[in-house]
Amino acid sequence: MSTQETVMDQTGPGGEGWGDSATAAEIAQQPRVWRELAEGLEARSGALEEFLRPLLARPDLRIVLTGAGTSAFAGTLLAPALAETMRRRVDPVATTTIVSGPGAVFVEDAPTLLVSFARSGNSPESVAAAALADQLLTSVRHLVVCCNGDSDLARAYADDDRAFVLLMPPDSHDAGFAMTSSFTSMVLGCWFALTGTTPANDVIERLARGAEALLAAAGEVAALGEGTFTRVAYLGSGPLAGLAQEAALKLLELTAGGVVGQHDSPLGFRHGPKAMLTDDTLVVVLRSTDDYTAQYDDDIVAELTRDLDPRQVVVLSSRPLPPGVGEGAGWTWQAEGLEGLNDVQVAVVYAVFAQLFALRSSIARGLTPDNPFPSGEVNRVVRGVSVHPYPA
Numbered sequence: 539m540s541t542q543e544t545v546m547d548q549t550g551p552g553g554e555g556w557g558d559s560a561t562a563a564e565i566a567q568q569p570r571v572w573r574e575l576a577e578g579l580e581a582r583s584g585a586l587e588e589f590l591r592p593l594l595a596r597p598d599l600r601i602v603l604t605g606a607g608t609s610a611f612a613g614t615l616l617a618p619a620l621a622e623t624m625r626r627r628v629d630p631v632a633t634t635t636i637v638s639g640p641g642a643v644f645v646e647d648a649p650t651l652l653v654s655f656a657r658s659g660n661s662p663e664s665v666a667a668a669a670l671a672d673q674l675l676t677s678v679r680h681l682v683v684c685c686n687g688d689s690d691l692a693r694a695y696a697d698d699d700r701a702f703v704l705l706m707p708p709d710s711h712d713a714g715f716a717m718t719s720s721f722t723s724m725v726l727g728c729w730f731a732l733t734g735t736t737p738a739n740d741v742i743e744r745l746a747r748g749a750e751a752l753l754a755a756a757g758e759v760a761a762l763g764e765g766t767f768t769r770v771a772y773l774g775s776g777p778l779a780g781l782a783q784e785a786a787l788k789l790l791e792l793t794a795g796g797v798v799g800q801h802d803s804p805l806g807f808r809h810g811p812k813a814m815l816t817d818d819t820l821v822v823v824l825r826s827t828d829d830y831t832a833q834y835d836d837d838i839v840a841e842l843t844r845d846l847d848p849r850q851v852v853v854l855s856s857r858p859l860p861p862g863v864g865e866g867a868g869w870t871w872q873a874e875g876l877e878g879l880n881d882v883q884v885a886v887v888y889a890v891f892a893q894l895f896a897l898r899s900s901i902a903r904g905l906t907p908d909n910p911f912p913s914g915e916v917n918r919v920v921r922g923v924s925v926h927p928y929p930a
Contacts, residue, residue: 561714569746574707576742605655608717615780633663657720659689662923685711722886763898774824777881785892792900804838825855
């Protein structure tokens, strides 16, 4: 039986306490969905390159990555690595920020590529943010990275010559409350679209195998999720700072606020946020693939395992830890086969840990992961938002 089949069995009724939920299945399906994404990107590479080539040839092009909630964090994760790789301005700005104050976001009328991330594509801010860009900018193009081809956002730009709608594999349109496979698919889809249109199949395959290895360790993640922790801090630098935000949100969502998720960088954590540390705090360090940056990750791991019960510290890494770093930690996990990949790429594998941990924390607290807010305080697709006209 394959690793993925094993994990899927574990998500079924009575299978190691994971429960029978869409959320569990959507976490487990990610290796398969990523492989389908690679095939889809290759099939559309010609059209995508034709759309992007003249835009990326412009040195004055501003790229804005936008979305709400988890979709916004996709942009936060991608922006620093895209800016460094493409040697151009890349700004992550949430749709909620654009809609509430577009004049401050589009204060400079520069040629702009607006990259809109959306799972459902039906959140009120999604279409409104794109429309405001059209209203305020003289030259704007749209790359819509969406999981739902029948959404308001996808339909709005399907026949627009100024836009390219890049649909993710159908199964990435998660039915569960929390975004899981939608998040990782959109991150990978945008990365390969903007940096090289056609992904190297072996990169996707290596990531899929890394995720399968982590899924195979789901029992060990479950033991952490069944702990008495009431607060969890995710620490990461650069692109992994964006993943730390997403990981903290995932935990907060799936436990209906029962476990407080915090996020920061290893350096920033010492400047006040470290005050959150108590006997019931877990800290997860997302170790960078960059040799220079990883030194700061290792420093905070050494500090935390010295100052806390080492069992309160978790380290995720794509390569072996230096001697002594993480010794005695509650859990350390090294992804094999990811050597030479960057933080954006390994982030989607690390995300599987955060999703599994949040799922098990939810179940351990007697919640229903597919709908942790049965009385409707928070919804899968945001409701109750009034979009007000912006003065011309």
